[in-house]
Amino acid sequence: MDTFQALVARQDEDRISTAVETLTTADLPPGEVTIRVLYSSVNFKDALALTPGGGVVRKYPVIPGIDLTGEVVDSQSPEFAVGDMVLAHGYQIGTGHHGGYAEYARLPADQVVPMGALSPHDGAAIGTAGFTAAMSVQALIDWGIAPDAGSVVVTGASGGVGTVSVDLLADAGYRVVASTGKPQAAELLKMLGASEIIGRLPTDPKAKPRPLATARWAAAVDCVGGATLADVLSAVDYGGAVAASGLTGGPALHTTVMPFILRGIALLGMESVQMAIGPRRNLWARLGDSLRPRHLADITTEVDVKNVVEVVDQVRAGAFTGRAVVRVAGGF
Ligand SMILES: NC(=O)c1ccc[n+]([C@@H]2O[C@H](COP(=O)([O-])OP(=O)(O)OC[C@H]3O[C@@H](n4cnc5c(N)ncnc54)[C@H](OP(=O)(O)O)[C@@H]3O)[C@@H](O)[C@H]2O)c1
8 A cells, every 4th residue: 555546636827637646655644544445426526626716626736536435444543443434525625635536545533434334335426415415405304394395496406416305305205396407317306206397497597586486495405506596595485495505506696685584484504514523424324324315326327536537527517417426446
């Protein structure tokens, strides 16, 4: 293990390039737990890390990959022993700290999550996107949205957060409306449990947004932001809530106070990056058990780490469906 392979991203003026490089363990950052990485994944944030001006990487060169799963090969922490199967994501992994697109990673023990009942493959298949989906669904339940409240719309439904949200909500008995820009994903979304498939929101992007529209949704899981989130907010029924996590449709939010003060709805912010390790480990334990997505195999595509850039291009264009698991061990 003195040397190992890694996909390294480097910035050259306004261009970001990636190449497989041979590193030594001395190149790994400090941390108590050294992990032989088995799998990583591709999230929208990984695409941003490889996009000039993406705004998520503080300093190149960096090993991207915001998710990783694997086996502990060295531990200076009483919490972990050699041979333990673990996963990690969030904090600065894959952005400010070397991430999962390498045969080895080293992390502080308080950023490491025991794998529990999940396999390393399924842990990566869930990854940051699936974890955020679980956070979103739990936030709506905690807000008091019951399955008989009405329809829950999921935007960006064919993506990572979207597909896992549809799966989890349908499994919990909610009536799910999947909003997607990909007609070809309709069959998959129905198989995951969506009762209805609609196009992206707003239906007419050129129409003047209305502060309040006819109430259509009991609640929403939104990972798109921008005009989509504004449209969703205007159509959430009295007492409803929106779990908002993303910005694939843009970061700007043009809305009014009307949905909040006339319908008492809540905009619930989802933030998976800084979540403390205790609740993070608890939610992962549930993802391996009572909250385990039923259709992971159906939404997952596997790719070798040496080919990850091809998937990144699709994710960046909003053209990828489901979750991409990155095979790291044996994938160089
Ligand atoms: N807050 C957090 O902690 C957190 C955690 C995870 C992810 N996120 C964010 O959540 C978002 C989704 O992440 P992901 O990994 O699930 O990404 P993803 O797999 O790429 O899915 C995003 C989906 O958004 C839709 N989309 C793409 N471009 C769009 C556009 N211009 N307008 C409207 N819809 C568009 C597409 O779905 P359709 O084609 O089906 O419409 C796409 O599949 C990202 O912004 C990510 O940064 C945040």
